[in-house]
Amino acid sequence: MNTIQWHVDKNEDKLFSYPQIQQAAHLLQENEVVAFPTETVYGLGANAQSDQAVAKIFKAKGRPADNPLIVHIAQLSQLELLVTHIPEKAVPLMNAFWPGPLTLIFHKKSGAVSEFVTAGLDTVAVRIPDHPVALALLTAANLPIAAPSANLSGKPSPTHANHVITDLNGKIAGIVDGGPTGVGVESTVVDCTGDIPTILRPGGVSKEEMEAVIGQVDVDPSTIYPHDKPKSPGMKYTHYAPTAPMYLIDGEKEWAQQLINQKRLNGLRIGVLASSETARYYKADLVLDCGSRHDMHNVAHNLYYMLRAFDEASLDMIFAETFSKEGVGAAVMNRLEKAAGHQMIRQSEGQ
Incomplete structure (x- = not known):
């Protein structure tokens, strides 16, 4: 397959009318798959109403079919076509964080989207992205667009178009290059179908930010221990791994440096993911500074880019520092834990 690549300046006016956007939207209407930037990561979009289109997402990514997808819409009026009702506590969340990196789960309206999107569940995950290119494309296509991250399943999510090209060139119809993404980690996913909104995946909007708007927000244990039948992307399989x-x-x-030295003496090439506060201390084959512990938004922004940089260095093992789980740090640690397959070495254990 010949993958078309379009370059679009997100800062230009009237993006909706750009021929690149119109061409990409036409492919979506023809049930093809197109990658595009959002404020979180690049998404791999297809018509959420078409079994044929959504099946192409799973094929391109090599993604298990029992892993549900997020539906992206351009405006709030489209939500009513997808869901049976909007719970009371969802309204202030939408008012505060849409457009933005927040995905909300509702009871779905029968037949509104392909069963492949929801993995057979009676719920659907929806968000409005906060990125001018994404919004222009969604508006031009005039469709609800299912869009997981535009990477091979299990690999770090793409924050640059080149990441998408590396993983999916020749496997999808097109890639809209709108420059690097902003947030750097995926959206927060919140189940709004119960009495208390519950976080199923931490992301770009923190628990603390939501609680400032609506009061109590719970965190599902699945953020650490995945369910057999996930209600949210990222709950069941190993993800984000170099x-x-x-x-x-x-x-x-x-x-930690002693541990690194021991591995290198054994002939292993070692990478280290460290904070700005400690990165200069470490001696290894590749040390990457992901940002200050005092600016977890910057750490989140850099995370996937650096996980992919490790792949380019042909390493044998990677050690990553841990971070606070306050605020967006919860999303950073969720991704790091999944990238590491929950493997941790603790000094207190004498290892």
Whole structure:
């Protein structure tokens, strides 16, 4: 397949009318798959109402079919076509965070989207992205668009168009290059079908930010221990992993450097993901500074880019520091834990 690539300046006016956007929207209307930027990561979009189109997403990504997808819409009026009703507590969340990196789960309206989108569940996950290119494309296509991250399943999500090209060139119809994304980690997913909104996946909107708007918000244990039948993307399978095995390290930097030295003496090429506060201390084959512990939004922004950079260095093992789970740190640690397959080495355990 010949994958068309369009370059679009997100800062230009009237993006809706750009021929690149119109061409990409036409492909979506023809049930083809097109990658495009959002404020979180690049998404892999297809007509959410078409079994044929959605099946192409799973084929391109190599994604298990029992993993539900998020539906992206351009405006709030489209939501009523997808869901049976809008719960009371969802309204202030939408008012506060849409457009933005927040996905809400509702009871779906029968026949509104392909069963492939919802993995057979009676719920549907929906968001309005906060990115001018994404909104222009969604508006031009005039369709609800199912769009998981535009990467091969299990690999770090793409934050640059080049990441999409590396993973999916020749497997999809088109890629809209709108420059690097902003947030860097996927949207927060919140189940609004119960009495208390419940986070199923931490992301770009923190628990603390939502609680400031609506009061109590719960966190589902599935953020650590996946369900057999996930209600949200990212709940069941290993995700976000670089090629080399990754281990989280919990201890003093001196202890961590000794661990690195031991592995290198054994002939292994070692990578280290560290904060700005400690990155200069480490000696390894590749040390990447992902940002200050005092700016977790910047750490989140850099995370996937750096996980992919490790792949380019042909490493044997990667060690990653741990971070606070306050605010967006919860999303960072969720992705790191999944990238490491929950493997952690602790100084306190004498390892």
